[in-house]
Amino acid sequence: MNWRLYRIQYNKVAFTFVYRNMIIYVEKRVRNLEETRSIIDMFSWGDVIEIDNYKNLFDKKTGWKILEKVMIIAAVNTALLEAPALYGYAGRGFFLKNSMNCVFDCKYCYLKWAFPSDIPIFFVNYYDIQEQILRKVDSLRKNGYEGDIWLYSSDYSDNLATNGMTRFLEYFIPCIEKLENVYMEVRTKSSNIQDLLQFDIPKNTEIAFSLNPQEIINQYESKTSSLDDRLEAVNALLQKWWKVGLRFLPLLEVPDYKTLYTDFIAYVLDRIDMQKVFSIFIGGLMYTAKDYxxxxxxxxxxxILYTLQKWNDGFYRESPEVRAWFYDMFSKRLLQKQCYVCLDSESENIIASVQR
Ligand code: SF4
Known part of the structure; x- marks a missing residue:
């Protein structure tokens, strides 16, 4: 077992504490999967502890996050959850739950508090998850649905950031590629695209980069890639003709936001050829009442929490004036592309009111 002794000094007071290097909890049912072994091999100095069911650990509140680095490798029984209307593309959409708890630490992220535990958990029963996808597609088609089906794969974590460890994309891009009118969005704040450059270019997967001004990244998006690194990654993939999306969300009402975002969009337009971008979504900061x-x-x-108010639809959102300014500015500046608004049923009225 590996233990480390740490000493830190804060306000002239020294603290000493013991830090156990790494514990990997592994469900017995996935212990012998190759996907599990390859993750464990990357942390050969860590301790592996077998468990019966991740919920016994994950669903309990503990204090050990202060002292220990921990992760869970497990299997998920229900990996697909229906996305709400207006979340993304037209058609049917499903969140793909292949891991929970993100390696990044955005201050506005509700996920940090959405689960009982903040231990990162990776579901590695990939072939089973693929079966679940195939069954879902099959059942929709049998029931007469012929339209597009979108899988949103990075809404509980950031799959691109952790792909070096999980190899998620190596398993799922080829699987989605075989399906008709089924697409996967991989949303990310990471610039970790090295693995992607080795792939044959897929036609059914879109890598969607969340972008915000660097000042916002510094203040609210801890540990994520810098704006310049994300833009460089966007261009590297565009050069190879990947489907690349841009996600300008959440747009934040920070002091002097109009100047900040006006300069930001000019900066992005200077560096990205928007004609090559596959899709653009924008959206303000918003929460359900419970998450808020x-x-x-x-x-x-x-x-930024204090810039929000509760609206008729039950969500906490920025004011209509602020949303109107963002929606109008982005749709005008990105004229050559349709700019979809995410999760705001009032957006058309709001934009119309500005343009009147
Ligand atoms: S990258 Fe996304 S999922 Fe991760 S902490 Fe930030 S907002 Fe949350």
Missing amino acids: QTLLKRQPYLD
Whole structure:
């Protein structure tokens, strides 16, 4: 077992604590999978502990996150969850739950508090998850649905950031490629595209980069790639003719946001050929009432929370004036591309009111 002794000094007071290097909890049912072994091999100094069911650990609140680095490798029984209307593309959409808890630490992210535990968990029963996808597609088609089906694969974590460890994309891009009118979006704040450059260019997978001004990244998107690194990754994939999307969300009402975002969009337009971009989505900061109350309790000093109000649809959102400014500015500046608004049923009225 590996133990390390750490000493830190804070306000002239020294603290000493013991840090156990790494614990990998592995469900017995996935212990012998190759996918599990390859993750464990990457942390050969870690301790592996077998468990019966990840829920016994994950669903309990513990204090050990302070002292130990921990991860769980497990299997998921239900990997597909229907996405809400207006979340993304027209057609049927499903969140693909292949891991939970993100390696990044965005201050506005509700996910940090959405689960009982913040231990990163990776579901590696990939072939079983693929079966679940095939069954879902099959059942929709048998019931007469012929339209597009979108799988949103990075809504509980960031699959591109962790792909070097999980090899998620190596398993799922080829699987989705074989299906008709089935697509996968991989949303990311990472610039970790080295693995992607080795692939044959897929036609059914879109890599969608979330972008925000560097000032916002510094303040609210801890540990994520810098804006310049993300833009460089966008261009590297565009050069290879990958389907690349841009996600301008969440757009934040920070002080002097109009100047900040006006300069930002000019900066992006200078560096990206928008004609090559596959899709653009924009959206403001928003939460369900429950998530908002949780965030407020956990992070009472997070300034952007106080820019939101509860609206008729039950969500906490920025004011219509602020949303109108963002929607109008982005749709005008990105004229050559349709700019979809994410999860805001009032967006058309709001934009129309600005243009009147
Ligand atoms: S990258 Fe996305 S999932 Fe990860 S912490 Fe940030 S907002 Fe949350």
